[in-house]
Amino acid sequence: MNSFDFALxxxxxxxxxxxxxxTTRRGTIETPVFMPVGxxxxxxxxxxxxxxxxxxxxxxxxxxxxxxxxGHELVRKLGGLHAFMNWDxxxxxxxxxxxxxxxxxxxxxxxxxxxxxxHLDGSAHxxxxxxxxxxQEALGADIIMAFDECIPYPASRDYVAASTERxxxxxxxxxxxxxxGDGAALFGIVQGGMHADLRARSVEDLLETGFExxxxxxxxxxxxxxxxxxxxxxxxxxLPADRPRYVMGVGTPENLMxxxxxxxxxxxxxxxxxxxxxxxLFTSFGKVSIKQARFAEDPRPVDPDCACYVCRNYSRAYLxxxxxxxxxxxxxxxxxxxxxxxxxxxxxxxxxxxxxxxxRYKQEFYRRREGCGDKD
Amino acid sequence: MNSFDFALxxxxxxxxxxxxxxTTRRGTIETPVFMPVGxxxxxxxxxxxxxxxxxxxxxxxxxxxxxxxxGHELVRKLGGLHAFMNWDxxxxxxxxxxxxxxxxxxxxxxxxxxxxxxHLDGSAHxxxxxxxxxxQEALGADIIMAFDECIPYPASRDYVAASTERxxxxxxxxxxxxxxGDGAALFGIVQGGMHADLRARSVEDLLETGFExxxxxxxxxxxxxxxxxxxxxxxxxxLPADRPRYVMGVGTPENLMxxxxxxxxxxxxxxxxxxxxxxxLFTSFGKVSIKQARFAEDPRPVDPDCACYVCRNYSRAYLxxxxxxxxxxxxxxxxxxxxxxxxxxxxxxxxxxxxxxxxRYKQEFYRRREGCGDKD
Numbered sequence: 001m002n003s004f005d006f007a008l009x010x011x012x013x014x015x016x017x018x019x020x021x022x023t024t025r026r027g028t029i030e031t032p033v034f035m036p037v038g039x040x041x042x043x044x045x046x047x048x049x050x051x052x053x054x055x056x057x058x059x060x061x062x063x064x065x066x067x068x069x070x071g072h073e074l075v076r077k078l079g080g081l082h083a084f085m086n087w088d089x090x091x092x093x094x095x096x097x098x099x100x101x102x103x104x105x106x107x108x109x110x111x112x113x114x115x116x117x118x119h120l121d122g123s124a125h126x127x128x129x130x131x132x133x134x135x136q137e138a139l140g141a142d143i144i145m146a147f148d149e150c151i152p153y154p155a156s157r158d159y160v161a162a163s164t165e166r167x168x169x170x171x172x173x174x175x176x177x178x179x180x181g182d183g184a185a186l187f188g189i190v191q192g193g194m195h196a197d198l199r200a201r202s203v204e205d206l207l208e209t210g211f212e213x214x215x216x217x218x219x220x221x222x223x224x225x226x227x228x229x230x231x232x233x234x235x236x237x238x239l240p241a242d243r244p245r246y247v248m249g250v251g252t253p254e255n256l257m258x259x260x261x262x263x264x265x266x267x268x269x270x271x272x273x274x275x276x277x278x279x280x281l282f283t284s285f286g287k288v289s290i291k292q293a294r295f296a297e298d299p300r301p302v303d304p305d306c307a308c309y310v311c312r313n314y315s316r317a318y319l320x321x322x323x324x325x326x327x328x329x330x331x332x333x334x335x336x337x338x339x340x341x342x343x344x345x346x347x348x349x350x351x352x353x354x355x356x357x358x359x360r361y362k363q364e365f366y367r368r369r370e371g372c373g374d375k376d
Numbered sequence: 377m378n379s380f381d382f383a384l385x386x387x388x389x390x391x392x393x394x395x396x397x398x399t400t401r402r403g404t405i406e407t408p409v410f411m412p413v414g415x416x417x418x419x420x421x422x423x424x425x426x427x428x429x430x431x432x433x434x435x436x437x438x439x440x441x442x443x444x445x446x447g448h449e450l451v452r453k454l455g456g457l458h459a460f461m462n463w464d465x466x467x468x469x470x471x472x473x474x475x476x477x478x479x480x481x482x483x484x485x486x487x488x489x490x491x492x493x494x495h496l497d498g499s500a501h502x503x504x505x506x507x508x509x510x511x512q513e514a515l516g517a518d519i520i521m522a523f524d525e526c527i528p529y530p531a532s533r534d535y536v537a538a539s540t541e542r543x544x545x546x547x548x549x550x551x552x553x554x555x556x557g558d559g560a561a562l563f564g565i566v567q568g569g570m571h572a573d574l575r576a577r578s579v580e581d582l583l584e585t586g587f588e589x590x591x592x593x594x595x596x597x598x599x600x601x602x603x604x605x606x607x608x609x610x611x612x613x614x615l616p617a618d619r620p621r622y623v624m625g626v627g628t629p630e631n632l633m634x635x636x637x638x639x640x641x642x643x644x645x646x647x648x649x650x651x652x653x654x655x656x657l658f659t660s661f662g663k664v665s666i667k668q669a670r671f672a673e674d675p676r677p678v679d680p681d682c683a684c685y686v687c688r689n690y691s692r693a694y695l696x697x698x699x700x701x702x703x704x705x706x707x708x709x710x711x712x713x714x715x716x717x718x719x720x721x722x723x724x725x726x727x728x729x730x731x732x733x734x735x736r737y738k739q740e741f742y743r744r745r746e747g748c749g750d751k752d
């Protein structure tokens with residue numbers, strides 16, 4: 001018996017935005033949802049309790065990183081990733097493919113899988129569809145992802161076609177390797193580069209194999225946002241309405257709004273956490289680089305309209321001071337604020353969809369960014 | 377009217393340990409107390425709420441650092457250090473002397489004060505007794521310290537004598553510069569190096585000037601622990617029983633136990649916080665370096681006898697993993713644990729003194745460190 005389920009609660013009357021609920025063995029996830037990224041067993045600078053308070057219902061773990069350090073068998077021995085990192089809500093793990101393919105010269109692809117050298121110590125490893133699934137099962141994730149190649153951009157049509165076909169074969173091997181019955185869900189990943197026909201072909205292949213959910217991979221790899229939206233437009237309608245749709249590694253607040261309006265249910269991105277550590281904060285009026293001298297004496301909160309812990313208690317001047325002093329608390333507070341922003345943006349989106357008002361929500365989102373703040 | 381007060385609640389029957397209560401305009405402090413160090417407006421890696429939860433009743437701020445960045449006038453404008461850093465309990469600021477004197481070649485002492493160059497940008501500054509007091513008042517500390525020279529060790533007797541006399545004159549200038557009536561307290565600092573007679577002379581000078589509390593400075597500067605205790609032994613009995621006694625920059629858990637047994641009321645040290653960031657954890661059985669390979673698969677908490685948030689929720693294996701991965705959470709969790717250790721150690725000391733059992737408490741403290749853990 002599989003405890004994974006997706007319920008489509010309602011769709012917006014005026015666009016493709018959907019309001020749903022994913023049920024996992026570790027609780028439910030209201031969609032559309034943003035998943036904070038916890039690369040190596042921690043969402044950088046965040047206590048799990050703080051993530052909960054912010055309303056994070058699911059986080060993402062990175063198979064590649066955890067495989068190399070501390071190792072999935074160690075994590076399994078210590079009770080799985082949830083126990084290891086003190087997080088009892090759902091976890092989604094990626095397949096490791098994205099990171100491995102990012103290694104460039106350090107990796108070699110074959111039909112079997114990918115040979116690569118660790119970025120940590122140069123040691124040689126192999127990831128295959130089968131081992132990726134085994135690792136993710138050892139980690140104990142609630143949603144695991146098929147092993148695929150995230151195709152770079154730009155790439156020749158021939159390369160994209162061949163790679164996508166191989167990813168389809170790998171997806172089938174993942175499905176077969178999957179140990180059923182433990183209640184975790186396996187998602188397939190649509191590839192096909194920026195070509196509508198190859199995307200359609202990829203969807204067909206994946207549907208034939210059958211997955212609990214479907215991701216759109218290979219986006220946010222350097223293409224223009226408009227091209228990303230085109231690919232969403234040609235891919236998302238092909239996916240079954242009764243399964244969750246996840247656009248991987250996306251993105252900016254704008255990307256999220258556009259994705260939701262096109263019917264995306266799940267997103268993940270390092271942007272709110274990584275930008276936070278670099279002093280870049282998200283606000284209702286756009287991005288703010290807190291290191292700027294103009295904030296040195298600014299007693300206002302980062303975003304006067306924000307109700308988060310940081311905005312309730314700290315001034316821009318203090319946050320700038322912490323950043324200039326390279327204080328750990330700078331990363332802690334900035335990450336808290338940025339994740340609050342992302343999670344609230346999605347909470348607002350869910351409410352708007354329920355009210356059939358997502359278009360208005362999106363318009364208001366853009367309107368408030370006009371003419372102030374830094375531009376994306 | 378001065379709202380600062382010190383009440384001696386009781387002394388241990390079998391040693392000089394004292395149980396007291398300091399009243400400040402921002403609340404009371406139970407002594408003996410350990411004060412976490414918040415160098416530049418943050419106790420590194422700690423949220424103020426976490427400090428409160430750990431029972432921290434007072435923290436220390438560094439005048440030198442805050443003077444240079446963000447500047448005391450800016451802090452004043454933003455409502456003072458408490459508002460700036462979101463900490464509403466008492467703050468003690470040092471005088472800046474210790475840091476300035478640590479600058480070595482970058483500083484020059486005269487009767488007037490100290491000329492120095494910023495370690496940040498080389499800019500030239502002067503600190504005098506008067507400016508140190510003005511800065512501390514601008515920061516809004518509840519306990520401020522006289523400007524003195526922290527004498528290096530070893531030093532010639534002549535140097536120590538001359539420096540100590542100058543520090544006495546500076547202490548008088550601090551007293552005169554002090555703006556009375558705002559409820560903050562000014563503490564004098566005993567110098568005199570490792571010489572009993574010069575220490576006694578320093579105490580005399582300070583008593584003549586008169587302060588709300590008395591600190592013993594110039595310890596933990598490289599001398600043997602036994603010499604530190606000798607200086608405490610010859611200095612502390614000379615101080616008035618009805619005023620708080622603060623040994624500055626001290627120290628290890630052992631130093632704290634020895635200081636308490638000699639009648640010290642207040643301590644501060646970067647050791648728990650700095651060690652935490654270097655992966656060194658304090659436990660009931662001694663110090664533990666969490667990076668060691670033997671902890672890689674260790675499912676136990678850092679200290680099985682510790683009830684802190686970290687020990688309740690995380691394994692040694694996880695903490696080692698975070699440290700190896702240079703994760704921010706490593707510093708957050710390690711600091712939390714170490715401050716919990718220090719604050720609980722002092723809480724236990726206070727209880728033991730109330731029960732006239734501090735000697736037993738100290739013996740038990742040493743007994744548990746025998747034969748296990750890393751040695752200090």
